[in-house]
Amino acid sequence: MEPRIVITGFGVISAIGIGKDETLAALERGESGVAPVKYLETGLKDFPVGEVKATDLQLKSIAGIERDETISRTSLMGVISLREACAQAGLSGEDLRKRTTLICGTTVGGMDLSEKCYLEMISDNAQCTDVIRVHDCGATTAKIADAIGGVRAITTPSTACSSAANAMILGANLILSGQADIVAAGASECLSSFHLNGFNSLMILDRQRCRPFDANRQGLNLGEGAGFVILETLESARARGAKPVGELLGYGNACDAFHQTASSPEGEGAFLAMTQALSKGKTSPEEIDYINAHGTGTPNNDASESAAIRRVFGDRLPKISSTKAFTGHTTSASGAIETAFCLLAAESGFIPGNIGWENADANCITPTLGGNSPEPLRKILCNAFGFGGNDSSLLLGRFDDDEECLR
Amino acid sequence: MMKSVYVNSAISIEAEPDYRKYFSPMEARRMGRLMKMAVAASSEALEAAGMESTDAIITGTGLGSVECTENFLLGLCGVEGYDMKPTNFMQSTHNTISSLIAIRNKNHGYNSTYAQRGISFESALLDGYTRILLGDSSSVMAGCYEQLTPRYTALLSKIGKDGSVFRDCAVSTIISDREEGAICRLAGVKLLYKPGSVDIPEDALVLECREEASARVFCQAVEKIRKGARKVVIKNDAPGGEVAITILEK
Structure with a gap:
């Protein structure tokens, strides 16, 4: 094991x-x-x-x-x-x-x-x-x-x-x-x-x-x-004698291999990265409680990422938000800053909102505007996609000391 | 049970080749010299290993395309004849090489890039080595591509480093879990930072990197094994304090 x-x-x-x-x-x-x-x-x-x-x-x-x-x-x-x-x-x-x-x-x-x-x-x-x-x-x-x-x-x-x-x-x-x-x-x-x-x-x-x-x-x-x-x-x-505050359950890295600065319409790289992260973490899509999306705010990224999320999750989407309207796109650091947001969410039960969102787009997922989750946030996906189609996804978990949860 | 890792090919492009073998003149016009050399080295490495593609593409490059970065910076500083072209910005990011190779080969596999001065190559090699050990990738292309400009060389000479942190090279190696047809075994890659002392296996031929890029020394080490050496260790004592030890065995 x-x-x-x-x-x-x-x-x-x-x-x-x-x-x-x-x-x-x-x-x-x-x-x-x-x-x-x-x-x-x-x-x-x-x-x-x-x-x-x-x-x-x-x-x-x-x-x-x-x-x-x-x-x-x-x-x-x-x-x-x-x-x-x-x-x-x-x-x-x-x-x-x-x-x-x-x-x-x-x-x-x-x-x-x-x-x-x-x-x-x-x-x-x-x-x-x-x-x-x-x-x-x-x-x-x-x-x-x-x-x-x-x-x-x-x-x-x-x-x-x-x-x-x-x-x-x-x-x-x-x-x-x-x-x-x-x-x-x-x-x-x-x-x-x-x-x-x-x-x-x-x-x-x-x-x-x-x-x-x-x-x-x-x-x-x-x-x-x-x-x-x-x-x-x-x-x-x-x-x-250190106390775990979270767990890295899985991760995926795939290349969109489409264009140096644009994502493919079907979000192939993002789809593969999320699928690999779930598979490595022996987790099914239904178990995901929240996705911190890459969600940069560009027309291309958000549509492509939405397509990929829909391919992975079908019509049963978990709560999703991009936190870029809080911080701006912190580029190289975004995956680490947003991992911290996910760990804070898992600890506090508070899902950060996709602030500023108002109008639904048929090509995009509908994000959450934030709030306390009625259920504990056990498993969270955190997406980070880069130019050149360098797409990665992390599967983060609330640390659970229950031995039964051992994989 | 960890897998064994083998070196299937190691290619160093020493002089600019005839690029028509690799891409059309149209494609070539959109690529800087660094990118062209990288595409040539990666194609040759695949051919030498007898593979069409690899499960992963990993690049080490301390500076990426310095030429594009400089052009954009000069444009930013308002120097006449330079402007802030999107292509210069795009190609100034280090990962543009790995992603270009992936786009050309429609390769959706693992893709990454490292920029750690004199040990950029070993960083890429370590990532690939580890993926094969764990069974996450069956084959990996690890490369190191560096192309200094006269302007950057002059900067380095100002701080007395003579470009020794970043040295020109265009090297691609294919490593995999396939013993058949392999040249040697990659027995370990270790990175250290400002270590007091370093343990080197006693029974090995030791190649030290001083004036040359470690990726090129890696190719020389592979060649030494091909010619009969049993065990070769590459000790890369980089000027910034980073140290990398790479072990190759027959």
Whole structure:
């Protein structure tokens, strides 16, 4: 029998709060963090964004990092959410250095710093050399590892908007194959002018707050943030005296193999990813209590994801919501931030709403506007889909200590 | 019971090949050099392994398409002659290589990408190795594609690294659970970060990565086994503190 992979801690930071308490409170109040640009230095002010409500200096202070250190906002948010996850899991510095593999997804990496001084960087003088060192994705993860006092191993998945989900999939597989004891898996992504202009060049940004699955949806809002989960076997958690707060029951990764920036009409990649996650978790569609959809708010994604969900669930759909109107699309980090939302939902019984949704679209599922669930939320699917058709789905469970629930 | 993992082919493209073998001139115009080299390496690796496709496509690339990233950045900075083209943005994301290979082959299998400086290749290899061990994939294409630009090379020389963190390469390897026709066994891939010391098996020929991309050294190691070596260990002591140990056995 395969060992159970439990989650012994998690951390989250996004436009709706720093840490789990602020996050749950905002989800319950239905309060969005999407607003006009305030912290990001950019000439592109036409679009609302989901910014973490703090300057880099304020984040450094929260993360316990010297004010003159050259470190990207991506790394800073990663450090803050990873610390929260490690504290809940009760991991000591020695646990981290000797037993923990850090898998942190990102796509933007240190672009927030590079874009501010790129012309100086490529000029003949020796300015901004520290920025060159922290520009790339791998350096972002290394910086996080150093800031928390070191870990056993690091790596960085970079599959655009499914990076966090793929970090968890690799982490779980490393544990199942006996190659890792404890894995801190998640992702971090900060807003950058590069990223914002990139999405603008694709013409998929909404000038208003995004409305996933709404007939009048116009596109997505970009957001930022980070999230981490601590994964280990139930046996490992028990041996350390750590209390599981959730379980990773299954996961799937498939490629839509359709187009670099568009999803197929029938949602083949999404369908395969969800089907694999259910199958790995020995779970039937009827057992799913809630789906946190990828639901970016673009006409294409939401229709394609709806088609895939209908193929998996038929006409008996569970409660579904996209939480992108709370946070904006946090791209690489979205799978980790939304995993945290799912774990908070399982803990509290509160399903976060698809806020702002008003008009039904025949091509889309009808999402829930949120509220307390009369039944406990035992099994939850969390979708994360990326450009290039990198589609992943995670099957999360409320931790149940009942031995009868052993698979 | 974990499965054994075999190396069925390992191909390094050293010079730009005649691309007409792989795609039409029309297709070629939409691809940067990095993408073209990646498609060529992956096609050659499949052919050498005698396979039509693999269950998984996994890429390691520390920087992805630097050329596209630079072009977009220059456009963002308002430099004349550059603009923020959607194709440059799209191809600046690292996963564009793995997904392009999947789109070309209509491959709906597992698909992922790693960007971890000098150990991007081993990260991809470790993911694939683990999937085969667990029986999640029967065959995996793991590749490493890196194409530095003169501009990025100049940046790296400013910090005294001479490009040693990111080195040009276009390598594809096919690993699988199929012993028949395999060149050798992949006996382990281990990643470490700033370890005090590293244990290396004593009975092995050790290849250390210094000036070369580790993915190319991997191809050399496979060749050494083909020529009679029994056990080869690749020790990649990357400049940023990452260490990767790869073990190949006859």
